[in-house]
Amino acid sequence: MKDQMIGSSVRRVDHEAKVTGRAQYLADMKFPGVCCGKILRSPIAHGRIRGMDASAALRVPGVLAVVTRDDFLNNSRIDPYYGPVFKDQSIVALDKVRFMGDPVAGVAAVTESAAEEALAAIQVDYEELPAVFDVLEARREGAPLVHEIIRVPPHGFEDLAGLRPKESSNICTHFQLTRGDVERGFAESDHVFEDVFTLPDTQHSSLEAHAVVAWVEPGGRIVVWSTTQNPFVIRTQLSNIFRVPVSQVRVLVPYIGGGYGGKLYPKLEPLAVALALKAQRPVRIVLSREEVFLTITKHAAHIRIKTGVKNDGTLWGRECEVLLDTGAYAEIGPRVAKKSGYTAAGPYRIPHVKINSYCMYTHKPPAGAFRGFGVSQSAWACESQMDIIAAALKMDPLELRLKNAYEEGDTFATGETLTNVGLTDCIKRAARAVGWGDRRPRNSSSPLARGKGLACLIKATITPSLSSALVKMNEDGSVNVYTGTIEVGQGSETVLSQIVAEELGLTMEQVRVAPMDTDVVPYDLTTSSSRSTFHMGKAMQLACQDLKGQLRELASQLYKVPKDQVRVEDGKVTIPDASLSYREILCTRFGMSGGNLVGQGVVKTSMLSPTGEKSTSAFWFLGAGAAEVEVDRETGRVRVLKYASAADVGKAIHPLGCRQQLEGAAVTGVGQTFFEQMVFDNGQLINPNFIDYVLPSLLDVPEVIESLMVEVPHPEGPFGAKGIGETGLIPVAPAIANAIYDAVGVRIKDLPITPEKIFMALQAQREGTTLEDR
Amino acid sequence: MKIEEVFVVKAPIQKVWDFLWNVEEMVQCVPGVEGAEMLDPDNYRVRLKVKVGFISASFAIHMKVTEKHPPRFLRSVCTGEEDRRLSTLKQNNVLELQPLADGSTQVTLKGEVSLFGKLGTLGDSVVRGKARKMMEEFSNNVRTKIEAS
Amino acid sequence: MKNFEYLEPRSVQEACQLLRQHGEEARIFAGGTSLSIVMKQGFFQPKYLVNIKKIPDLTGIRWDPKRGLTLGALVTHRELETSPLIQETFPILSQIEEDVANIRVRVMGTVGGNLAYAEPLTDLPQILIALEASIRVAGPDGDRTMSLEELFVDYYETSLRPDEILTEVLVPTPPPRTGIEYIRFSSSSVIDKPCLGTAVRFTLEEDLETVRTARVVLGCVAPTPLRARQAEALLEGKRYEVQRVKEAAAFASRECKPVSDLRGSEAYKREMVRVLVTRAAPRAFEKARAFRGQV
Known part of the structure; x- marks a missing residue:
C-alpha cells in the first residue's frame, strides 16, 4: 500500500530546477536571431499627438524596425485596439496619450543600445491637455475626459455583460447591488456609522519583470513566448488584432517568476508581434522595473461606507460607495470593481444593502487584477469599520463578528444561498491563536503598547469559467498531463500531479506535466482568482476518471469479464482471479510496447448553481486574520509580534503549499499595510524603483506567523479542495489597523499606515481633537 | 512639490519691486542660471544648470509672467526642457511683497515645482532639498543685491 | 547602462x-x-x-592605543561588523553595521565609498563625526588630512578635488569616560534607508556627572550630516540632567533642517529628532560612566 498522496506535502516537482537556478525564465532563454525591442513612452500625462517623425530612428545603425501609429492607420490587416473588457487600449498611442508612460512607439534593433538610441531619435509633437489624477477629481462635472469614445467588443465576458462605459464621463463602469431597503435599514437602526477609507496604487512586485518573445513564421503564423498567466486570452486577443484564426496563433509559457494578477491579459504581446512582423525577426521585449510600474498596478480606492446597527450589535443596513482608480485603460478593472462591490458589505448577514461600485478612468498607469481582486480594497473599509462599531457599542470585536458572520445556508447579498462556509471557524481559530481576550497589563512608564485585532473576509472566484485537462497514458502506465494552468510559483504543477497520482495510483515520478503550449494543451480560461486547484484540479480528476473508465472497458473486452467485475484502483486493474498492471493492459490492447490512452476532463462553471439558483461564485473563499502588535507611542512605529491566518481550504492537498500561500500573503500584506504606495507628482511617478517604493524585508515579517487550515470539504472540488491563493492577504491590513487601535486608540483610515500617521493621530488624541478636525 | 520662502529686505517696497520686475536681472539671483533673454516684457528665455553631486542637468526654460499687480504681486509660469530631452520641469511661482512698518519689505515666494521624466525619479528628498536650497540662495542673493544697491 | x-x-x-x-x-x-x-x-x-579595489594600501583595519583606529578606504561594512578588533575597541561600529542596508550591500560596500559618495540618507558619518574622526586624502601632489566633518558639502558633494582619493579614516582613541549611542530610525521597512540617524556622545569629567564634551550629530535632516551645536553647547560643562537633555533635544529639533519627503514630513522628522536625542542621551551617559576603554 503506497503512502497517502492527498494531504501530504510531497517535494515540489520543480524544486530542483528552481533551487539550483537551472529553471528557465523568458529573459534568459536563447532564441536564434532574436533582436531587442524597446518602447518609447509618453512624457506627458494627457495630450494629443500632433505629429511624429521616426525617420531619424530608422537611420540609427542596427535598427530593424520602428512601429508607430502610422503602421495602423489605414491598415485593414490589423485592428490596433484591444483590451479584455473594452477595446480602449491600442498597440501604440493612435490619437492621444493618456498617462506618463503610455507606449507611443516601439523599436526593434540588434542591440539594446541601438534600440535606446533610436528611441531618443523619434520626434513626437504633443498638444498637452489637462489631466486628472484621482477618482474624486475624475468624477467631477467637466473633468478632462480620459476617453471620448470606447469600443465595446462583440463577445465580452458573460459575467460582465451589461456593464457599459458611461458616455461623456470618466466612469468606465458602474455596478449596483441592492438588497432590501437601505434607508429603512438605517431608520430602524439604533446607531449609524459613516466613514471613508482609502488605499493607494501599489505594485505586484513580482521578482520577474514582464517579458515576451514574438516572431511570425513564413506563412503568417504568429508564435509568442510570454510571461502570461492566461495564454488562451492572449491567443484570442492576438487573433482579433492580427485578424488570423486562433489556430494561427501559438502561445508558449515557461516558468513564471511571480504573477499575483500582474501578468494577466495582453501586456507586451501585441507590440512585440507588430515589431516582429516588420523586423521579420524574433523580437524580445523585457521590461525594466521602472516600466513594470508603468504597465500595471493595483487599483487605488476611495470607499465610503455607512452602516446601521442595532443596540445588540446586529448589522441592519449597509451602504457602500466604492471608487476604484483603474488608470488610463479599463484592463480588467470593470470586473475588479464588480467583485469589490459584491463583497463590500463584508461576510455578514445584513438585510438592507446598497452598493455602488465605480471603475473610474484617470490619467495614471492602468490598474488590473491584484491578489485579492477588489476585495482587499473593500475589506479594508468594511473590516476597519467593524471595529469602529464594536468600540462605539463597547462590544468585543470578535463577538460582533461572530454575531453577524455568514453561516452555512445563509443568504448572500445577491440573494443566493451560501454553502460550504467555514467562516466562523476561521474567525474563532485566528482569534484563539493570538490569545484573544488575554490582556497583558499595560506598563504606563513604557512608550510601548500592545494590542490585538481581527478581520475576516468572503470572496468569490471568477464565474463562469472553463478548465479542460488531458491525461495521456503511455505504454508503461506513466502519464503526461496537459494543462493550461501556469506554474507561477504557486505550486500548481505539484498539486495537479498529486491529484493525478492519487486518482491513478501512480507515484509522482510517473506523472509529468507537459510544458504550456496553446498548440498542445486544451483550453483553460486563466491562472488567477485562486481557481486552479478547484477547477483544473477537478478537470484532472475527471480526466483520470475518464481514463480509468477506458481501462475498465478495455479490461472487460480484452479479458472477457463483465465490466462491473473490473476494478481500477491503487494503480492496478483487478479482474476476478487476476491483478493487471496498466502496462499489461496497454500492451495487450496495442499488441506492442506502444500506444496511448487519453482521458479528458472538463469543468465548466455557470452563473446558475446545479439547483438552478443564481450563482455568483462556483465556491467562496472564507478566512480570517488576527494580529498582535506593539506600538511605540513616541515614534508611531509598529512591530507585528504575531499574525495568525486562517483559511477555509476545503481540503489541503499539499499542506505545506497552503501554509506557504498563507505566510506569503501575510508578508505581502505587511508591505501593503505599512510601506507600499506609488507616489505621483502631477502624474509623474516619483518612486518607480524598490529603493523608494519599499517592500517588506524578512526583518519586517511578524515574528510568528501561524497558518491555520480549516477544512470544510467542497462537494465539487477535487477531494473537497478549494482555492487559497488570495484568502490570506485580504484581512492583513484591517487586522493590523484594528490591533493598532486596540493598542493606542487611534484609527488610521488611509493605507499605508506609516509611523507618522500614527504619531500625528496620537498627538491629536493628546490634544483632544481628531485628525478630521485639523 | 511646494516650497515657500519668506524673507525681509531692508528696502522700500517700490525699490524691491523695481529690482524684481527687472526680470533679466532678477533671475540671475537663481543659482545655476547661465543666461536670460527678454522676448517681450512678459516672456523670457532662461538657461539653468542644476548640479546634484555628479548628476547635472541643463534646462532651457521659458518663463511667462501671467499676472502682475505692481508693486505687490507677480505670478509666473516656467516650463523647461532638459537638453538631453530626458526630463521636463514645470514651475508655478507667486511673489508677494508687503511693506512693513519699519520701511522694509517682506517678500513671500511660493513655488510649485514638478520634475517630469527621468529626473522626476531621482529621489524625493534630494529633489526637494535641492529646490529648497536654491530658493534660499535666491532669497539671499535678492536681499544682498537690493540692500547693496 | x-x-x-x-x-x-x-x-x-x-x-x-x-x-x-x-x-x-x-x-x-x-x-x-x-x-x-x-x-x-x-x-x-x-x-x-x-x-581602486586592486590597490593594496587601501585595505585593512589597524589599531594603535595612541593613534586610535585606522580604517583603509576599502574596508567593507561587513568587515566593520565582524572584525574582532572593532568589536573590542569600537563595538558601536559593529553594532550599527548589523543594521546597515542588507548583508549583500554590506559585503560589497566600503567605508571609503560610503563617505566619499556623500549619500544624505546613511549612518556611518554621524557616528564617525561624533567620534571626531578625520580622513586622509591622497592627491597627485601628496596627502592631506582633514576632519570628516569638513568632507561633506552638499547632497552627494564633497570637498574632495576631482583628482583626490579618500584613502583612510582615522578614529582617535576615545578619551576616558566616553560613551556613544546611535539610533538608526526607519519610518518604513527596517532595511529602508534611514529616515533619521542620531548619534549622541558624551565624555564626562572625573566626577562622572559633569559633561566635558557633548556631540549630537544628526543624519538625514540636512544635505550633510549636521552637528546640533546649540544642543551640544547646552549640555557641555554642566551636570548631566534629564531636564537638560530634554531641552537639548528641543534645540536639536529646532536647529536641524529636514525636508518633507517620502520618509516623513518636516514636522514629523523634527519631532523624531527630539525623541531620538532624548532616547540616545541617557544611554550614552550610562555608557560613559561605565567606560572600560572602548566605545
Whole structure:
C-alpha cells in the first residue's frame, strides 16, 4: 500500500530546477536571431499627438524596425485596439496619450543600445491637455475626459455583460447591488456609522519583470513566448488584432517568476508581434522595473461606507460607495470593481444593502487584477469599520463578528444561498491563536503598547469559467498531463500531479506535466482568482476518471469479464482471479510496447448553481486574520509580534503549499499595510524603483506567523479542495489597523499606515481633537 | 512639490519691486542660471544648470509672467526642457511683497515645482532639498543685491 | 547602462593620475553598491570607471592605543561588523553595521565609498563625526588630512578635488569616560534607508556627572550630516540632567533642517529628532560612566 498522496506535502516537482537556478525564465532563454525591442513612452500625462517623425530612428545603425501609429492607420490587416473588457487600449498611442508612460512607439534593433538610441531619435509633437489624477477629481462635472469614445467588443465576458462605459464621463463602469431597503435599514437602526477609507496604487512586485518573445513564421503564423498567466486570452486577443484564426496563433509559457494578477491579459504581446512582423525577426521585449510600474498596478480606492446597527450589535443596513482608480485603460478593472462591490458589505448577514461600485478612468498607469481582486480594497473599509462599531457599542470585536458572520445556508447579498462556509471557524481559530481576550497589563512608564485585532473576509472566484485537462497514458502506465494552468510559483504543477497520482495510483515520478503550449494543451480560461486547484484540479480528476473508465472497458473486452467485475484502483486493474498492471493492459490492447490512452476532463462553471439558483461564485473563499502588535507611542512605529491566518481550504492537498500561500500573503500584506504606495507628482511617478517604493524585508515579517487550515470539504472540488491563493492577504491590513487601535486608540483610515500617521493621530488624541478636525 | 520662502529686505517696497520686475536681472539671483533673454516684457528665455553631486542637468526654460499687480504681486509660469530631452520641469511661482512698518519689505515666494521624466525619479528628498536650497540662495542673493544697491 | 572603459590602477598615485587625466568623465569605483544603481538608472554615465579595489594600501583595519583606529578606504561594512578588533575597541561600529542596508550591500560596500559618495540618507558619518574622526586624502601632489566633518558639502558633494582619493579614516582613541549611542530610525521597512540617524556622545569629567564634551550629530535632516551645536553647547560643562537633555533635544529639533519627503514630513522628522536625542542621551551617559576603554 503506497503512502497517502492527498494531504501530504510531497517535494515540489520543480524544486530542483528552481533551487539550483537551472529553471528557465523568458529573459534568459536563447532564441536564434532574436533582436531587442524597446518602447518609447509618453512624457506627458494627457495630450494629443500632433505629429511624429521616426525617420531619424530608422537611420540609427542596427535598427530593424520602428512601429508607430502610422503602421495602423489605414491598415485593414490589423485592428490596433484591444483590451479584455473594452477595446480602449491600442498597440501604440493612435490619437492621444493618456498617462506618463503610455507606449507611443516601439523599436526593434540588434542591440539594446541601438534600440535606446533610436528611441531618443523619434520626434513626437504633443498638444498637452489637462489631466486628472484621482477618482474624486475624475468624477467631477467637466473633468478632462480620459476617453471620448470606447469600443465595446462583440463577445465580452458573460459575467460582465451589461456593464457599459458611461458616455461623456470618466466612469468606465458602474455596478449596483441592492438588497432590501437601505434607508429603512438605517431608520430602524439604533446607531449609524459613516466613514471613508482609502488605499493607494501599489505594485505586484513580482521578482520577474514582464517579458515576451514574438516572431511570425513564413506563412503568417504568429508564435509568442510570454510571461502570461492566461495564454488562451492572449491567443484570442492576438487573433482579433492580427485578424488570423486562433489556430494561427501559438502561445508558449515557461516558468513564471511571480504573477499575483500582474501578468494577466495582453501586456507586451501585441507590440512585440507588430515589431516582429516588420523586423521579420524574433523580437524580445523585457521590461525594466521602472516600466513594470508603468504597465500595471493595483487599483487605488476611495470607499465610503455607512452602516446601521442595532443596540445588540446586529448589522441592519449597509451602504457602500466604492471608487476604484483603474488608470488610463479599463484592463480588467470593470470586473475588479464588480467583485469589490459584491463583497463590500463584508461576510455578514445584513438585510438592507446598497452598493455602488465605480471603475473610474484617470490619467495614471492602468490598474488590473491584484491578489485579492477588489476585495482587499473593500475589506479594508468594511473590516476597519467593524471595529469602529464594536468600540462605539463597547462590544468585543470578535463577538460582533461572530454575531453577524455568514453561516452555512445563509443568504448572500445577491440573494443566493451560501454553502460550504467555514467562516466562523476561521474567525474563532485566528482569534484563539493570538490569545484573544488575554490582556497583558499595560506598563504606563513604557512608550510601548500592545494590542490585538481581527478581520475576516468572503470572496468569490471568477464565474463562469472553463478548465479542460488531458491525461495521456503511455505504454508503461506513466502519464503526461496537459494543462493550461501556469506554474507561477504557486505550486500548481505539484498539486495537479498529486491529484493525478492519487486518482491513478501512480507515484509522482510517473506523472509529468507537459510544458504550456496553446498548440498542445486544451483550453483553460486563466491562472488567477485562486481557481486552479478547484477547477483544473477537478478537470484532472475527471480526466483520470475518464481514463480509468477506458481501462475498465478495455479490461472487460480484452479479458472477457463483465465490466462491473473490473476494478481500477491503487494503480492496478483487478479482474476476478487476476491483478493487471496498466502496462499489461496497454500492451495487450496495442499488441506492442506502444500506444496511448487519453482521458479528458472538463469543468465548466455557470452563473446558475446545479439547483438552478443564481450563482455568483462556483465556491467562496472564507478566512480570517488576527494580529498582535506593539506600538511605540513616541515614534508611531509598529512591530507585528504575531499574525495568525486562517483559511477555509476545503481540503489541503499539499499542506505545506497552503501554509506557504498563507505566510506569503501575510508578508505581502505587511508591505501593503505599512510601506507600499506609488507616489505621483502631477502624474509623474516619483518612486518607480524598490529603493523608494519599499517592500517588506524578512526583518519586517511578524515574528510568528501561524497558518491555520480549516477544512470544510467542497462537494465539487477535487477531494473537497478549494482555492487559497488570495484568502490570506485580504484581512492583513484591517487586522493590523484594528490591533493598532486596540493598542493606542487611534484609527488610521488611509493605507499605508506609516509611523507618522500614527504619531500625528496620537498627538491629536493628546490634544483632544481628531485628525478630521485639523 | 511646494516650497515657500519668506524673507525681509531692508528696502522700500517700490525699490524691491523695481529690482524684481527687472526680470533679466532678477533671475540671475537663481543659482545655476547661465543666461536670460527678454522676448517681450512678459516672456523670457532662461538657461539653468542644476548640479546634484555628479548628476547635472541643463534646462532651457521659458518663463511667462501671467499676472502682475505692481508693486505687490507677480505670478509666473516656467516650463523647461532638459537638453538631453530626458526630463521636463514645470514651475508655478507667486511673489508677494508687503511693506512693513519699519520701511522694509517682506517678500513671500511660493513655488510649485514638478520634475517630469527621468529626473522626476531621482529621489524625493534630494529633489526637494535641492529646490529648497536654491530658493534660499535666491532669497539671499535678492536681499544682498537690493540692500547693496 | 552605457558602455564605459574600466581602468585598474595598481597604486593610489596611478589612480589620482587617471582621475586628473579624465576629469569629470571618470569616477572611482570600489564596492559599487551606490554607483551601479545610478548608472543603471541612467542618471550617471561615466566614460571611465577607476576601480581602486586592486590597490593594496587601501585595505585593512589597524589599531594603535595612541593613534586610535585606522580604517583603509576599502574596508567593507561587513568587515566593520565582524572584525574582532572593532568589536573590542569600537563595538558601536559593529553594532550599527548589523543594521546597515542588507548583508549583500554590506559585503560589497566600503567605508571609503560610503563617505566619499556623500549619500544624505546613511549612518556611518554621524557616528564617525561624533567620534571626531578625520580622513586622509591622497592627491597627485601628496596627502592631506582633514576632519570628516569638513568632507561633506552638499547632497552627494564633497570637498574632495576631482583628482583626490579618500584613502583612510582615522578614529582617535576615545578619551576616558566616553560613551556613544546611535539610533538608526526607519519610518518604513527596517532595511529602508534611514529616515533619521542620531548619534549622541558624551565624555564626562572625573566626577562622572559633569559633561566635558557633548556631540549630537544628526543624519538625514540636512544635505550633510549636521552637528546640533546649540544642543551640544547646552549640555557641555554642566551636570548631566534629564531636564537638560530634554531641552537639548528641543534645540536639536529646532536647529536641524529636514525636508518633507517620502520618509516623513518636516514636522514629523523634527519631532523624531527630539525623541531620538532624548532616547540616545541617557544611554550614552550610562555608557560613559561605565567606560572600560572602548566605545
